[in-house]
Amino acid sequence: MARSQRVTLRDVADRLGLSANTVSRALAGKDQVSEATRDMIRAEAKRLGYVPNSHARSLVSGRTMVVGLVITNPSNPFYAALISAVERQCRAAGYSVLLLVTEDSEDNEERAVQQLLRTSVDGVLGVATECRSDVWDGLSGAGIPVVQLSRDIPGRGMDFVGIDVESAIHEAVVRVARTGVRRIWLLEEDLRVSTVAARTAGFRRALDDLGIAHAHSLVLKVPTRRTSGATLPWRPDDAYALAANLITPGNHPDLVVTANDYFALGVYQAIRECGLAVPDDVRVLGYGDHPFAGYLQPALSTIRLPAEEVGTAAVDLLLRRIADPDRPRTSTRLHAGLVERQSTG
Structure with a gap:
């Protein structure tokens, strides 16, 4: 048999002196073939380099x-x-x-x-x-x-x-903002998609349950680079640029909630540069539990996605x-x- 030719069921059957139908049933795992015969056929098919013809199989199975x-x-x-x-x-x-x-x-x-x-x-x-x-x-x-x-x-x-994005954000914000938090910011992506809408809805529902006026908190949209090529969908410097222009020692939130952990990296930097500290002055909550979250200083609280x-x-x-x-x-x-x-x- 020339090496350039595709090995067929018939080739395997001829080598073993069996019918092509028997070989086909054995390779498909059908019960009509004994375990010993099935093992022998599979071993010979592997030795010959037999690969099932997916096109032919699809014609039969649809x-x-x-x-x-x-x-x-x-x-x-x-x-x-x-x-x-x-x-x-x-x-x-x-x-x-x-x-x-x-x-x-x-x-x-x-x-x-x-x-x-x-x-x-x-x-x-x-x-x-x-x-x-x-x-x-x-x-x-x-x-x-x-x-x-x-x-x-x-x-x-x-x-x-x-x-359940809305519930996840709602439950997390309520939990970490139970005490000492009166002003919360959400740094969100600027995409018009259902997950962004759900996070925003969960955030606002948490404000209501905490009794925090919406006017005292902000939903800030961070520019996304998702459509610019096969790179990370978010960049820490985008969130940093936004937060650095808004956070000052005399004007800062008690808690920043970020739409992903990469945004939290930028927020950390902006907080440090204006002489504030996480979490003493500003608490930070991420989203995604990316591999680096637990290794930040301080380690980032975040929402783990299944x-x-x-x-x-x-x-x-x-x-x-x-x-x-x-x-x-x-x-x-x-x-x-x-x-x-x-x-x-």
Whole structure:
């Protein structure tokens, strides 16, 4: 057999003196083949370098065994962990993952959807830019099930798995601001997406529960660089520039809540430069529990996001949707808990 030729089921069968049907059943793990015969066939297939023909298999099963995963920015620690969980869960189920990155660009998102349509994936897990939610309708119209991740697009009839962001922010702010806090700032991203809206809503609800007038607190928008290329979605210096212009010894909040831990890095620097200290003068609460959070001085209190749980739940839901396209829409929001460290006193 020439090395340039693809090894087939028939080649494996001929070497062992078995039928191609027996070899096929053995490699598929069917019960009709004894364990001893199955082991012998698998060993010979491996020795010959046999690789299943996925195209032929998809013609029989009607499935490509490929799942699309659309992410805004894989350098975001949350999405990096989510990607690993999705790939691991899909691999266990016999699926491959096609990863596409949008950088929160509307054009990139549309190109990603078109690529998924051309690839004929069995299903899609996607984080929407929320610029044009109708772009995802093309997948649904083609009969490709979609599970939205992290950002929910109401009214589109798609399954959703994410985090209860509003409750997470509300609970954390109330907890760390119970005593000695009358003025709170939220440093938020300047994106018009559901997660930003949820954080803002949770923050304002916390102010109400604490009896703090909204006029005494601020929601400040930090410029984001998500659409400028495949870099970190946030930069500490963006938050630093904003905070350094506002925080002075005579004019500062009691607590700063940041939309991510990178913003907290910039806030730390701005607080120190004006002669104040964390947490004695200003408490700081982050979001995301990124790997460096516990190593800052003082260690950063932050909200830990269940990225792996989101990825695992999303794959499970998508596989159920693939098996049963008519099942009712499901929306799942997982809990994110506060990790209290020294930055909040």
